[in-house]
Amino acid sequence: MATRNARYDEVADWYVGFTRDWSAEARPLLPSDLSGQQVVDLACGLGDLSRLLASSGASVTAVDLSTNMLARATDQGEAQALGIRYLVGDVTTTSWWDGEPFDGAVCNMALMDIDDLDAAFATAAHVLKPGGWFSYSLLHPCFPGLRESASEQLSSWPPDRGYAYEGWWTTQGDGVRGRVGANHRMLSTYLNATLRAGFEFEEFREPAAPMPRFLVVRCRRGAA
Numbered sequence: 237m238a239t240r241n242a243r244y245d246e247v248a249d250w251y252v253g254f255t256r257d258w259s260a261e262a263r264p265l266l267p268s269d270l271s272g273q274q275v276v277d278l279a280c281g282l283g284d285l286s287r288l289l290a291s292s293g294a295s296v297t298a299v300d301l302s303t304n305m306l307a308r309a310t311d312q313g314e315a316q317a318l319g320i321r322y323l324v325g326d327v328t329t330t331s332w333w334d335g336e337p338f339d340g341a342v343c344n345m346a347l348m349d350i351d352d353l354d355a356a357f358a359t360a361a362h363v364l365k366p367g368g369w370f371s372y373s374l375l376h377p378c379f380p381g382l383r384e385s386a387s388e389q390l391s392s393w394p395p396d397r398g399y400a401y402e403g404w405w406t407t408q409g410d411g412v413r414g415r416v417g418a419n420h421r422m423l424s425t426y427l428n429a430t431l432r433a434g435f436e437f438e439e440f441r442e443p444a445a446p447m448p449r450f451l452v453v454r455c456r457r458g459a460a
C-alpha cells in the first residue's frame with residue numbers, strides 16, 4: 237500500500253512529454269541477455285524502461301508510488317502486450333513484494349525523488365537474489381544538467397547553497413525542480429549508500445556530453 241506523498245500524481249500528464257529518452261541512458265549497463273530474467277523496475281514512472289526490459293525478454297514487475305503515473309504506464313504497456321506487472325507501492329518498503337526474489341533491479345532517474353535513500357537501497361538488496369544485479373541512473377549530482385527553461389540548466393544543488401548542501405529543493409521554473417522538486421545529494425552519499433546496502437560496484441557510465449547529464453551505475457548484491 238502506498239503510504240507516502242505521491243508528488244508525481246499532479247504532473248503525470250506533463251511528464252509524458254518531458255522525458256522520452258531517459259530510459260536509453262540505462263541500456264548500456266543492462267545485461268546483454270535478459271531473456272527469462274525476473275526484473276523489478278523500482279519507481280518505474282511511465283514504465284519506459286519496464287517496456288524496454290520486457291521487450292528484451294525479461295519478466296518485469298514495475299513499482300511506483302503514483303497511481304496517475306501507473307495509469308499512463310498501463311495504457312502504453314497494454315498497447316504492446318508485454319505482460320508487465322504494475323504495482324502501486326513505496327520502494328522504501330517491501331510491502332508490495334510477494335517474496336519471490338528477482339534476478340535484477342533497475343531504478344532509473346528516480347533516486348533524487350526518493351526521500352529515504354538508504355531505505356530504497358535496502359529494498360533493492362532485499363528483493364534481489366544473492367549475486368543479483370542492480371542498475372540505477374541519476375541526474376548527475378556534480379554537474380549542471382536539469383533544464384529549467386529553454387535557456388537555463390541548473391546544477392543538482394541549489395545555486396545559493398553549494399554542492400555540500402543536501403536535501404529537497406524547488407524552483408519557480410518549468411522543469412522537474414519547478415513542478416515537483418527533487419533531492420540533491422553529493423556523489424559520495426549515493427556511492428556510500430550503495431555500499432552500506434551490501435552492493436559491490438561493477439561499472440559506472442557518464443554518457444558523453446560537454447557536461448555529463450546522467451550518471452549510470454551497475455552494482456551487484458553480495459553473494460552472501
Ligand SMILES: C[S@@+](CC[C@H](N)C(=O)[O-])C[C@H]1O[C@@H](n2cnc3c(N)ncnc32)[C@H](O)[C@@H]1O
Nearest residue numbers: 244279280281300301302326327344345346349
Ligand atoms: C523522475 S520519475 C522517473 C520515472 C521513471 N523511472 C523514468 O525513468 O522515467 C520519478 C518517479 O519516482 C516515483 N517515486 C518517488 N518516490 C517513490 C517511492 N518512495 N516509491 C515508489 N516510487 C517513488 C515517482 O512517483 C515518479 O514516478
